[in-house]
Amino acid sequence: MAKKLIDEFHWRGNALHKNESMSDQERYDELINWARKARGKNPNVFDKLTEWLLDDMEWSEEQLAQNRQILMQGILARFKEQNAQLRTNLLELRSTGLVNEAVFKALDRFDEELSGVSIDPNLKDVVSLVFSDFSVMLDRKIRKVIAGDKSGPAGVDTISFYGYINCLKDCDAQVQWSLFMPDTVKRQQNGFMVKSFEYMKAPAMRFIGREGADLEEIENRRKLFAVLDGMSDYASDITTDVLFLHHHGQCVDVAPWHMLWGRFMQPDAPVPDGFEYIDLVTENDGGTGVPFLSQYAYTTFSGDAEAMHREEGYDVHGMYDVTRNIILGQGVMIPYPHKYWTAEVFQNGFEKPGTAYMFSVDLDAQ
Numbered sequence: 001m002a003k004k005l006i007d008e009f010h011w012r013g014n015a016l017h018k019n020e021s022m023s024d025q026e027r028y029d030e031l032i033n034w035a036r037k038a039r040g041k042n043p044n045v046f047d048k049l050t051e052w053l054l055d056d057m058e059w060s061e062e063q064l065a066q067n068r069q070i071l072m073q074g075i076l077a078r079f080k081e082q083n084a085q086l087r088t089n090l091l092e093l094r095s096t097g098l099v100n101e102a103v104f105k106a107l108d109r110f111d112e113e114l115s116g117v118s119i120d121p122n123l124k125d126v127v128s129l130v131f132s133d134f135s136v137m138l139d140r141k142i143r144k145v146i147a148g149d150k151s152g153p154a155g156v157d158t159i160s161f162y163g164y165i166n167c168l169k170d171c172d173a174q175v176q177w178s179l180f181m182p183d184t185v186k187r188q189q190n191g192f193m194v195k196s197f198e199y200m201k202a203p204a205m206r207f208i209g210r211e212g213a214d215l216e217e218i219e220n221r222r223k224l225f226a227v228l229d230g231m232s233d234y235a236s237d238i239t240t241d242v243l244f245l246h247h248h249g250q251c252v253d254v255a256p257w258h259m260l261w262g263r264f265m266q267p268d269a270p271v272p273d274g275f276e277y278i279d280l281v282t283e284n285d286g287g288t289g290v291p292f293l294s295q296y297a298y299t300t301f302s303g304d305a306e307a308m309h310r311e312e313g314y315d316v317h318g319m320y321d322v323t324r325n326i327i328l329g330q331g332v333m334i335p336y337p338h339k340y341w342t343a344e345v346f347q348n349g350f351e352k353p354g355t356a357y358m359f360s361v362d363l364d365a366q
Contacts, residue, residue: 002052002067006074008045010038012082028098031089035179038172043153046169049075053147053165059138068134079172080114083107086175102331103178110171113164120167127164156336158251174331181329188314188322191307195300197326199363202294205236206269207244207278209262221350224261227272234269241350242358244278246341249289261350278341284362288338297332297359298345299323305353319344319357333365 012034022030052058059067087107093099116131118124126145129136136142148163155169185194208228214220225241242263247255260276271277280294301308301319314321320342327334334340345356 002058002070003074005045005048005052006070006078008041008048009075009078010034010041011078012085024093024096024098027089028093028096031086032180032183035176039176039180042172042176043151043155043169046165046172047150047152050147050150050163050165053143054140056140059140059143061138064135064138067137072134076114076168079168080111083111083114083175100178100182100329102329103175105331106171106174106178110168110175113167113171118164118167120162122162123164123167152253156251157253158337174328177325177328178331181325185322185325185329188318188325189303190318191310192301192303192305192318194322194326195302197297197299197323199332199361200296200298201282201363202236202238202264202280202296204267204279204281205238205264205294206267207242207260207262207280208265208269208271208275209242209244209260210275211258211260215261218351221261225263225350227275228263228265231265231269231272234265236264236266238264240356241346243344243346243354244341245343246278246292247337249287249338249340251337284335284339284364292341293335293339293360293362295361295363296343297323297327297361298356299326299359300347300356302355305355308355309353319354320359323357323359327359327361333362335360335362335365 087104090099090103112119113127116127118127123145126142130142130146137146144161144163146164148166149159149161151157151159151166151169155173159166208231210224215224240263241261244260244262245257247257260278262275264280267279269277279291281291282294284293285291299319299322301322308318311317315324323342324334339360339362341360343358344354345358346352346354347356
């Protein structure tokens, strides 16, 4: 069964070689289409790989040589070979302006991990040991560090431990995202368009607001923002009305959205009775949940407001998906789940539709 895992990955194979009859655009489109298909298959295969590594019945001295061949040659070496082929094709197309430059950084990062040079401090020693002496894989504790935990087809499910296979899964995804996400972003702007996009590093600040079913009534929202209007002495540089969304630093499969109406204030702002607050700081403290990071991508939109908020055909809605997918395509770290938050921004006040979106990032992450 383990050997079958090799062929379950969506490999490029011989189709990668240059076809002289194809235009540059057609060749790049072929890479985009391959990446989309790989994204649909590979995450589940990585999870199966994790299962295999944690199955004690599959790991004995008699099976060790075969297992080394499967993992080190059949999978890791084949990914390295595929990356080299991809790089060759992309370099051939680079001068056309079609290639998203972020893909080269993604390939570099993937190749480092595939070579046994892990940058994760929790993994690097064990990964290096396995690459130098595969016999240590007979130790289940070692295999657990390599295997990690299954994170589901989208890679966002709760995991007990982030292992080497999780890291490879993320690296593979980043190569794919850098290829197909720019095209996806273009297609998703249906009835609306991105007006501006930038990354922001804000100073420390405090979001003050509250959530509740009663805020579906606009009159109750008016009362909420009237209280915040009276706190002008504590206003931050971000003065717009906001709907702040988060999961308390947990994964989406276990924690529901929390949606708070409010505003960003100075970090020392007092919290009115009945309100909640969320602190945001400039550096990641390595913990889970608050304080969140005050680093984010900021996208403004123009066009049909209803189209921006449309949920059909999107994971969440138009503004969310487009902002997230720009980030993914550029290879910038989204601090999911531990410091993940987003916010809809009401540039013209909460009584009119939101036309901008904030999405948490960690610009200091490797």
